[in-house]
Amino acid sequence: MNKNNTQTNSFSLSNDKVSATILLVPALIFCTIFIFIPAIGTIVGSFYSYSLTSMNNWKWVGFGNYVKATQDEYFWVALKNNFIIVFASIVLQVGVGTILAAILDRGITHGKIIFRTIIFTPMVISSVAVSLIWLIIYDPNVGILNAIFKSVGLSTPSKGWLGDPDISIWMIMITAAWQNTGFMMVLILAGLQGVSKEVYDAAEIDGATGVKAFWYITLPMIRNVLIVAILITTIGAFKVFEFIFVFTQGGPSNATQVLGTYIYLQAFNLLHMGYANALSVILLIIALFLGWLQLKSSRKA
Amino acid sequence: MSRFKLANIIAYGFVTLFSIYVLMPILVMVLTTFKSKREIFLEPLGIPSQFGISSFEKALSVGLGSFMLNSFIVSFFAVFLIVTISGMAAYVLSRIDFKINKFVYLLIVAGFAIPPAAVLVPLYTMVSNLNLLNSLFGVIMPLTAFGIPFTVILFYAFFLDFPKEVEEAATIDGCTKLQIFFRIIVPLSGPVIASAAIFQTVWIWNEFLLALIMLTSDDFKTLPIGLLKLRGEWTSDWGAIMAGLTIAVIPVLIVFLIFQKYFVRSLAGLGK
Incomplete structure (x- = not known):
């Protein structure tokens, strides 16, 4: 390179810096104002006691809100429900999604796209609409679930499908699985399609076909996709809100609360803003931890 | 056999x-x-x-038409902003060696991880102090912010695989990065722009929590919040509720069926 060229380069480099900054800054401004500053606000606010109506009347309480959380029975119920939803979602959505993906990949020859389209469809419907549709299915008077149970002579729960928290948490899971399993299926299917045909041919020579080949050869090969699927499901399970908000409002007596709905209740119904912030910080820590795990796993992939 | x-x-x-x-x-x-x-x-x-069709009449009487219009306005502007801003940022991250780039990318991933529920109170306070409660603008702005991180990650992966020869030729011709982005990169990024736009449209169209706290007046409610009003109004008139849901859901399903190829592509890309 001659001298002249170097000069042009350094000129265009500074020019690049200007245009690069112009391109990068809007994204940073938006994320800073509406995500990072509120995140810091949540942390700061969690050390105060204040309410929505007396915005200027903040009282320093130190770790008081966190101590309150550890003694709050309903906070633990909400956290426990989130973990139940995480576990059940992984089994129902990732597990069944994997089976469906495997069948669509190699198990059937006809109608692959039709099945894939049908099963994925609920993903585009808003969770509120999904909840309302399932509300009529679970309804004790007009619901088809009761009608089906009665028509085959089975008894139905006396408090209705959503009145007893031991049952309603599972009804929430069935609805969540209805909406999200197709998403997991599509994600895992993309991973399966990356597995080359030769691998299966080689496996067949070694005597591994069908379910056996799937278990011992395919699953280990799509390990990374499965990890991503499990992480996305876990993150989704901590964000769950609409199903519970529409089905039970967290009741009866807070038995079906999750962190999201409990934060909403504390902030906007009870106006305990400081306490809601402390609960939010706990959610924030869980979310960032899961995000960090996702980053680590996607780098490996 | x-x-x-x-x-x-x-x-x-x-x-x-x-x-x-x-x-x-x-x-x-x-x-x-x-x-x-x-x-x-x-x-x-x-x-x-x-x-x-009496159920449809009842459902529409709640104001479903105006909820839908609000959803349309919010989705249109937020998605436009998200795709433009994210595309620009992702291009810089994938092409230019700023020392802070790694830090910026980490910030973006952190932003992706933070759910709206974790920043609910300060966000509400901020929008309230700006006098933007019950305005579509007041929801479009935070929704745009929450849509950016995922879209940046999506574009970033696409730009990394993008052939660099064309850009190098343009650089020799004296184009700045800004010109290269708008004249060369954008016209060649159709598929990823479509994927990002469709994915974000579905997300914004269906977003519930932020709209719930920001939009309390009927004039500004988006469709998901409006559907709750439908239920409040016609408590046990299931025909009316289901008619409202049908009106709300069927257009989205039709759009999905037309564009399903892009949906599947953008979601499948997540696992890579």
Whole structure:
């Protein structure tokens, strides 16, 4: 390179810096104002006691809100429900999604796209609409679930499908699985399609076909996709809100609360803003931890 | 041979059963819309004897049309902003070696991880202090912010695989990065822009929590919040509720069926 060229380069480099900054800054401004500053606000606010109506009347309480959380029975119920939803979602959505993906990949020859389209469809419907549709299915008077149970002579729960928290948490899971399993299926299917045909041919020579080949050869090969699927499901399970908000409002007596709905209740119904912030910080820590795990796993992939 | 057939029957049986599980609620929604009140109570499993449209009239009387218009405005502007801003940022991250780039990318990933519920109170306070509660602008701005991180990650992966020869030629011709981005990169990024736009449209169209706290006046409610009003208004008139849901859901389903190729592509890209 001659001298002249170097000069042009350094000129265009500074020019690049200007245009690069112009391109990068809007994204940073938006994320800073509406995500990072509120995140810091949540942390700061969690050390105060204040309410929505007396915005200027903040009282320093130190770790008081966190101590309150550890003694709050309903906070633990909400956290426990989130973990139940995480576990059940992984089994129902990732597990069944994997089976469906495997069948669509190699198990059937006809109608692959039709099945894939049908099963994925609920993903585009808003969770509120999904909840309302399932509300009529679970309804004790007009619901088809009761009608089906009665028509085959089975008894139905006396408090209705959503009145007893031991049952309603599972009804929430069935609805969540209805909406999200197709998403997991599509994600895992993309991973399966990356597995080359030769691998299966080689496996067949070694005597591994069908379910056996799937278990011992395919699953280990799509390990990374499965990890991503499990992480996305876990993150989704901590964000769950609409199903519970529409089905039970967290009741009866807070038995079906999750962190999201409990934060909403504390902030906007009870106006305990400081306490809601402390609960939010706990959610924030869980979310960032899961995000960090996702980053680590996607780098490996 | 017979073992092979059995496996085949099980495979088809499983996906067929699952498809029925997926389709049945949608069928219930549509059929209930046309049933009379009497039929809804007496024959939950039956099909309607006539196709009455009175339920649609009740649903529309709640203001579903204006909720839909609000959703359309919010989705349009937020998605436009998200795709433009994210595309620009992702391009810089994938091309220029700023020392802070790694830090910026980490910030973006952190932003992706933070759910709206974790910043609910300060966000509400901020929008309230700016006097933007009950305004579409007040929801568009934070929704845009929450849509950016995922979209940046999506574009970033696409730009990394983008052939660099064309850009190098343009650089020699004296184009700045800004010109290269808008004249060369954008016109060649159709598929990823489509994927990002469709994915974000579905997300914004369906977003609930932020709209719930920001939009309390009927004039500004988006569709998901409006659907709750529908239920409040017609408590046990399931025909009216299901009619409202049908109006809200069917357009999205049609859009999905037309563009499903792009959906699948953008979601499949997540695992890579």
